[in-house]
Amino acid sequence: MSKPIFTSKGSTAWLFKMAWRDAKASKGRLLLFMASIILGIAAVVSIQLFSQNLKDNIQGQSKQLMGADFIIDSNQLPNERAQAIIDSLKPDASEVNFVSMIAFPKNEGTKLVRVRALEGDFPFYGEMTTEPASAALNYQKDGGALVDATLMLQFDINPGDSIKIGEVILPISGALKAIPGSTAISTSVAPTIVIPNRFIAETELLQFGSRKEYQFFYKAPNLDLVLLEKQLDPMLDAENVDLDTHTSTSQRLGQRYDNVGKFLNLAAFIALLLGCIGIASSVNIYIKEKLTAVAVLKCMGATRRQSFLIFLIQISGIGIIGGLIGTGIGAVLQELFPFILKEFLPFDVEVSISLQPLIMGVLLGFFMSVLFALLPLIRTWYVSPLEVLRIGATPSEKPKRARLVIFTVILLFLFGFSLWLLNDWKFALAFVAGTLVTFAILAGIAILSMKVVKTYFPKRAGFTVRQSLLNLFRPNNQTLVLIVAIGLGTFLISTLYFTKDILLAKTEVGSASENANLITLDVQSDQLDAIVKTFDANDLKLIDNIPLVTMRMHSIKGKLVNAIRQDSTSQIRGWLLNHEFRTTYRESLIESEEIIEGEWTPVQNPEDPIIISISDNLAADAKVTVGDPIVFNVQGVLMETTIGSIRKVDWGRLQLNFSILFSKGVLEDAPQFNVLTTYVPDDESSAALQRDLVAKFPNVTILDLRQVYTIVEDILDKVSWIINFMAFFSILTGIIVLIGSVRNSKYQRIKESVLLRTLGAKNSQILNIAALEYLFLGILGSLVGILLALLGSLLLAILVFKEPFIPSAIPFLVFLPGISLLVLGIGLSNIRSVLRSSPLEVLRKEV
Structure with a gap:
């Protein structure tokens, strides 16, 4: 062979020119490659930018959210020791807040x-x-009230009108538009009213059983809040008082959106992984069609390195361009998130563009394209010049070692990226391992299906059936490649859908006639009959009458609570030592409760030992289990009890749940107040009942759950919109990947179809052969993918999201037939040029 002709000083420029020229000639074939990069990068960048903005805003606005540097709060009037600690820190302001019904005398x-x-x-x-x-400056001096602005609009109230709070009537100084500590949710359910503290006693609203909170605000910008929390929190906790700093508040705010963040990161990971599969699939198509051209270049004197670099430069450039476009789209998308979630967040998110996600997006585009293109691209290195002369010649060298190295680097890349997203090496390792296991299972099923078809081949079947089944295991078959690609794509898409359902499983909030949607709280015993008659007068049925008995713990497992307070080695949580528990008694459990230890006792005789049931979180904090004794102080009377069962309680349900539950027959004679529930069909009935009750019983609190349902549904709709939007992005990426994977089979199938036409096969026969083959591959690949996604999603629900998993039928009813038909359609489109042209024309063009 003559001396290579591509060895001049301008060889680098020549490589770039060749890469550019070939890319222009093959731009249609590189479209799927580019789309996979763009969609994957757009999902990652948009999620990361929004997460960074949310984090920065929470940290930057935590003081504004709280209104102070730190707060000491208590659900009861602080005792002498707690008050001494509070006073020693010299509070700059204080507050008592509570939920109550108010009235506007004007209307x-x-x-x-x-x-x-x-x-x-x-x-x-x-x-x-x-x-x-x-008004914000003068309401204290003028003795007026600040009333939520929306509430004033609803009731046509203006500054100067009056408001009745319990037994006090105050003038309205102004409309309250915003105050630190309030969110759109809380103000929609219970709008804020601000009054001077000196009028509290006159309202006469803080009665037995009333829920209230005492807060003391401090301004200390130069104080070490971490050290303060470390030193004071245990002391205050022992007195049933809490310390909140603005730094801990920002941490809690971040945790509120934890599961949504986990899902969005999962969506980003799946979108990226689908994009990577799309890259490998698309480049595999492209390189297969270029192997002959590479052999020609080598015949003309090009070296291995030069032929390899031409396509590497081309793919790297496409990866960088795709990364830039995807990054730009991601930056635009994240602008939508604050708008959609503005009522879910307790502050306005100021969107800013940080460099880290943008740089990461461009770099990901480059590394994704290069890493996942290397496996098919490495074949150009081993192409022999003989292939241009001898059709079907195979590379003389097997790139096993190179493939192993590339595969290892890909695994490290996936692990590193998932670790960056999840910040947990165990979860990251589990994600990568789960993907590998899925890949291996799909490959094993593909190989097994080929063996089964070959072993039980129906020799007496018709021509089209035999040919389609032969295509599954004959040389150059696509069974392994397509089942793995289809199955893996379906697996990732279905996993995303199942996990979306996990997060949205609790979004259905109903109000059927058999369910209570209005709750009357703080009903005193002497008010019970009169309030029930008020229900009857308004044609409303009493659904529940829940008695509440308040009590404190006197001793736990024979050790007095006072002694436990003094014991510095005790592991019992301090909050429950002074906590005033609100308990109830009934015969049966409710839907939100499940016995996990012991047995439930429905009814007890007064002379029998008292058996109680406690929640699992209380058991953990008190370090007790079934059979342990607890003595309660019930309004000055000591009551000895034994734990008979431990319940798992779903505290997220919109209903009354209890940490301590007594059986019927024990507490009926104890001092108590009641909670009454009913169902109101419309706004008019609710308003009429509330007017009657507030006029007669100003201490009673009424909670209209229909308002809560509306607010919660609205918020969940917004969160669901973002979840579905990101799921759509990943599913769209997955569909593009599937299109590319099935198009991959065109290289082998088109020549076989031409030969069949040359031998006299009809177009209908060729279509039937292709249809049966692709339908089999589509059904098998998508079915296995969905089943694996079912198992993977169950593990995600238990280990990551810690939520119950009820699988949806949508993947089986929609994804399975949809993906199968998609594979069938793309497979049939692969041979459309064969059916429209003469055999000779196609052979000359393809060969």
């Missing part, structure tokens, strides 16, 4: 609100926004 309107009785110059950070603006 007899009533509403459930949260009353915040403030003393001092609060807030220290952020603003209390009012209309007029002077």
Whole structure:
């Protein structure tokens, strides 16, 4: 062979020119390659940018959210020791807040609100926004109330009108538009009313059983809050008082969106993984069609390195361009998230573009394209010049070692990326291992199906059936490649759908006639009969009458609570030592409860030992189990009890749940108050009942759950929109990957179809042969993928999201037939040129 002709100083420029020229000639074939990169990068960048913005906003606005540097709060009036600690820190402001019904004498309107009785110059950070603006400064001095602005619009109330809070009537100083500590959810369910603290006693609303919170606000910008929390929190916890700093508040806010963040990261990982599969599949198509051209280049004197670099440069350039486009799309997409979630967040998210996700997007585009293109691209290195002369010649060298190295680097890349997303090496390793196991299972099923078809081949079947089955195991078959590609794509798409359902499983909030949607709280024993008659007068049926008995723990497992407080080695959580428990008694469990230890006792005789049931979280905090004794102080009377069962309680349900539950026959004679529930069909019935109750019983609190349902459904719809939007992105990427994978079979099948036409096969026979083959591959691949996704999603629900898993039928009813038909359609489109042209024309073109 003559001396290579591509060895001049301009060889580098020549490589780039060749890469450019070939890319222009093959731009249609590289479209799927580019699309896979763009969609994968867009999903990753949009999610990462939004997560970074959310984190930065939470950290930057945590003081404004709280209004102070730290807060000490208690659900009861602090005892002497707790008050001494509070006073020693010199609070700058204080508050008592509670939920209550208020009335507007102007039009007899009533509403459930949260009353915040403030003393001092609060807030220290952020603003209390009012209309007029002077109301925020003067309401304390003028002895007026600040009323939620939306509430004033609803009831046609203006500054200067009056508001009745319990037994006190105050003038309205202004409309309250914003105050630190309030969110769109809380203000929609219970709008905020701010009054001077000095009027609390006159309201007469803080009675037996009333739920209230005492808060003390501190401004200390230079204080080490981490050290303060470390030193004070145990001391305050022992007195049933909590310490909250603005730094811990920002951490809790981040945890509120934890599962949504996990899902979005999972969507990003799956979109990227699908994009990677699409890259490998698309480049595999492309390189297969270029092997002859590579052999020609080598005949003309091009070296292995040069022929390899031409396509590497080409693919790297496409990867960088795809990364740039995907990054741009991702930056635009993340602008939508704050708009959709603005009512879910307690603050306005200011969107900013940070460099890290943008740089990561471009680099991911490059590394994705190069790494996942290397496996098919390495074949150009081993192409022999003889292939241009001898059709079907195979490479003289097997790139096993090179493939092993590339495969190892790919695994490390996937592990590193998943670790970056999940921040947990165990989860990252599980994700990568799960993908590999899925790949291996799909490959094993493909090989097994080939052996089964070959072993039980129906020799007496018709021509088209025999030919389609022969295609599954004859040389150059696509069974392994297509089942793995179809199955893996379906697996990832279905996993995403199943996990979406895990997060949205609790979004259905109903209000059927048999379910209570209005709750009346704090009903005193002497008010019970009169309130029930009020229900009857408004044609409303009493659904539940839940008695509440308050009590404290006196001793746990024979050790007095006072002694436990003094014991520095005790592992019992301090909050329950002074906590006032609200308990109830009934014969049966409700839907939100499940016995996990012991047995439930429905009814007890007064002379029998008292058996109770406690929640699992209380058992863990008190370090007790079934059979352990607990003595309670019930309004001055000591009551000895034994734990008979431990319940798992779903605290997320919109209903009353209890940590401590007594059987019927024990607490009937104890001092108690009641919670009554009913069903109201419309706004008019609800308003009429609330007017009657507030006028007669100002201490009673009414919670209209229809409002809660509306707010929760609205929020979940917004979260669901983002989840579905990102799921759509990943599913779209998966469909593009499947299209590329099935198109891969064109290289082998088109020549076989031409030969069949040359031998006299009809177009209908060729179509039937292809249809049966692709239908079999589509059904088998997608079915196995969905079944594996079912198992994977179950593990995700248990280990990652910690939520119950109820599988949806959609993947079986929609994905299975849909993907099978998609594979069938693409497979038939592969041979359309054969059916439209003469055999000689196609052979000249393809060969």
